Amino acid sequence: MRKTQLGEFEEIVLLIVATLGDNAYGVAINEAIELQTGRDLSISAIHATLHRLQAKGYVKSFMGGASAERGGRRKRFFLITPLGSRTLLAIRDLREQLWKQVPRGAIHPKTT
């Protein structure tokens, strides 16, 4: 079992990227996270994380989608890579495996 390759935030971002498919770019990802987790994050943090993920090889990017709203500037879209997918799956499997082993009632919102 390897060390954690993804931070918690990075995992969330990666999942959102996978979810958004073709539309995974900065602002959209930011909105999605806000919607899903309630966290209001700065756009720069998102960008930094995305570039970090790219550096690790979990995502790849391409430019496109310029619009007048953006002053003619294009967006950078991110796509999850096979490596990224494998990593996410591995993490999920690990969590599930661990969850399975927890005896009934050990994790309960109302007991001690």
Place this chain on the structure above:
Amino acid sequence: MPPTWPGRILEWFCSSLLVEEMQGDLLELYEKWTRKYGMRRARLLYVLQALRFLRPYAFKRMSTKNHSTIMITSYFTFVFRRLQRNKMFSAINILGLVLGLACSLIIYLWVDSERSIDNFHSKGDQLYRVYTRRYFGDQVNAGYNSPALLPEALKNDFPEVEYASGFAKVLRLSQQGDTYESFSLGDKAYKMRGSRAGKDFFSMFSYPLLAGSTTSALADQNGIAISRKMAELFFGTVESAFGSSLQFSSESMSRDVKVTAVFEDLPASASDQVDYLANWDYWVEHDDFKKYWGHFGTYTYIQLKAGSDPALFEKKLVGYLDERLDIQKGSNVKVELGLQRFGDQYLYGNFESGRPTGGRIDYVNSMTVAAVVILIIACVNFMNLSAATSLKRAREVGVRKVAGASRVNLIVQFMGETFILATFAVGLALLTAYLALPAFNFLTEKQITLPWHELSFIGTVVATLTGVGLVAGSYPAVLLSTFKPVRALKGKVIFNARSVGFGKSMVVFQFALSILLIILTMVVGIQTKYIRTKDIGYNRDNVIYIRLEGALIKNYKAFKREAMRLPGVAYVDRSSQTPHTMGLTGPFVNWEGKHPDHAVNFIPTSVGYDYVKLLGLRIIEGRDYSDEFPADTTGFIVSESGIREMGLKNPLGATISVFEKKGPIIGIVNDYNGQSLHHSLMPIVLDFKEGMNFGTILVRTKPGQTEEGISSLRKAYSIYNPGYAFSYSFLDDAFQRMYRSEQVISKLSSIFGSLSIFISCLGLLGLAVYAAEQRTREMGIRKVLGATTAQIFVLFSAGFVKLILISILLAVPLAWLAANAWLQRFAYKIDLAWWIFALGGAVAILLALLTIGSTAIKTGARNPVDTLRTE
């Protein structure tokens, strides 16, 4: 619309690839924020969020910087790899450059130090020495000795003279060497070195005083100014020395003197080194000779008022002595005064035709030239060798060019490489110089250090570095970059004839210089040996001499009796001058029938009964002084050449007069050299005088018992001359010391000679390697046609031997001229035999063959199959 300045900041700092998406997202969000929160809030958020994009991952890689770092590292890698591949070669190449640089550096420092001697005084431009010019008929002599009364008189009579001081280099004319006198305080008794000076001395010269003032330092007749060293020696501290007294024993008198000033130890760049200076007026008053205008025995220093014209003043000064000297009208004797800048004396201390000309400046100039030449040779060699090895890199050049390197790129690359090598070499050279300086200082008796703190030095180093790096690098760099890629890749690179010619003439020049140095070294060595072993007419082994002073003057007879009885002592006698440097010379002898214009210069010296026996002189006719004949005390013994020059028919018994003492010649002694062998033999007249209050006591010890003799002498001395420190010198040591400069030159020229030939061989090696490369195919073909390795070796070497022969042809005449010129300073010199020059040439050829030997053999031994394959 959002403000534009945050966007500009992002553009400025962030990578251009990321800025677009950043700005785009920000704009999109701005719209949202405006709708949600209103314009003002939106603008604020915009600015904040924009600035937060300034994170490390986003910053621009200054792309040029990135390139350069990589490139520089790669240069280092290439340079080291290149070095490693031809380790031997590169090492030798760098060594040559390092040696050349270190050499030049040391010479530069030496020259600098020589030039700065006596030139550090703040009033330097106003300080002058007065010298005298004496005409005897049409002969003219000049020297620094002047009347002791002159300084004071000049100051009184000329308004231009602001300060004046005498300086007594020697206390009496027959003295050789520096003045040492005894001082004692309580049970401490030491002989210190020093002299006398006028009261303006410390106002004129920049010798800082630790105690006392410049006006009072030498004003007191019973006062004395001493150095820090002397103060601490006698009193422990400078403070306790000031104002205290100690006993000063000089020649025949002994008195108490008060310390009126303490000066900082004189720097090494002061040519007159003293530890004490005593009052001038007191000394002149009490001296038998100094108070007369006709006695020229001391130096005169003056300081002119700022703005005075020295040339004008000198004109006024010329005839100053006319009134004061008792010169008969109409006689052919004339005395003039001249002026020389104080700081010039050290380098321009020789007189010719009555004026100061050169002196040490000749050495300084030749060394400067040598340094420049060595530097040039080292650099040129470096260039040549680098170029020679660069042939092997032709292929690399081809590849680079094909890959798109421009000529400029290549030049920069190669120059960069050489620059790195040059920096490395300069660093090593500095280290070598630092390590070699102690030995050099020992040899030349100087104290030279690397002046790290001086800006000019660092500036010079950096300038040399850049210069050497650029110059040495430019040649191969430019050369390599011109290679046509195709030909380079194929290996068909040839230098044009011009550069080969240049290389060849460099080698010839270098070898010529080396041969010159080798020959000169041999000449100096042979001459020095000749001097050392030449018969000087007396036996100087096992002889020591001490000064006649103090109580010894009146106790001399008793001391001599006692000393001659001591074990280990053979003879004791007294003479007014020490045999090896009898400086007092002149036409002091008159004889019957002497023609008034016939002047014969004699060395007069007064002696005792045992002088002749002590020195092992031979009496040729007549006899030695003997106490069996009391009348002998009025007689003289004259050397052979003296008799001959006087032209006496019957010398024995003839009456002569020396210094107003008349008497018969009772004996003729063999000629002996009373001065260094730089001067030709002079006639000597021995005069019997006892009871003198000055002079040198000579002692010959029995061979093998010298130590014993000296220690028993020391005891006897302390009995007969208490309060004085017993200090003696060995006559043969003193004799050798007269040739100190020759010994130094001998060592230096042999060192430089070896260096030079080493560097020359390097140059030759470069040529040889290149030639080997060029002619591989030729040699291959020859081998195929049947030549043996030996034949190829000879063929290959012949070209180079020819070059060496040309060098020999160039060097020999120059060497002959130089050697002759140098030998002129000796009255006794060796013959320049032909074999000296032949040997020099032979050595050069031998070394050359050794150098190219391995290359030549390799060329000859190569398998033609390999050589002919390079296509």
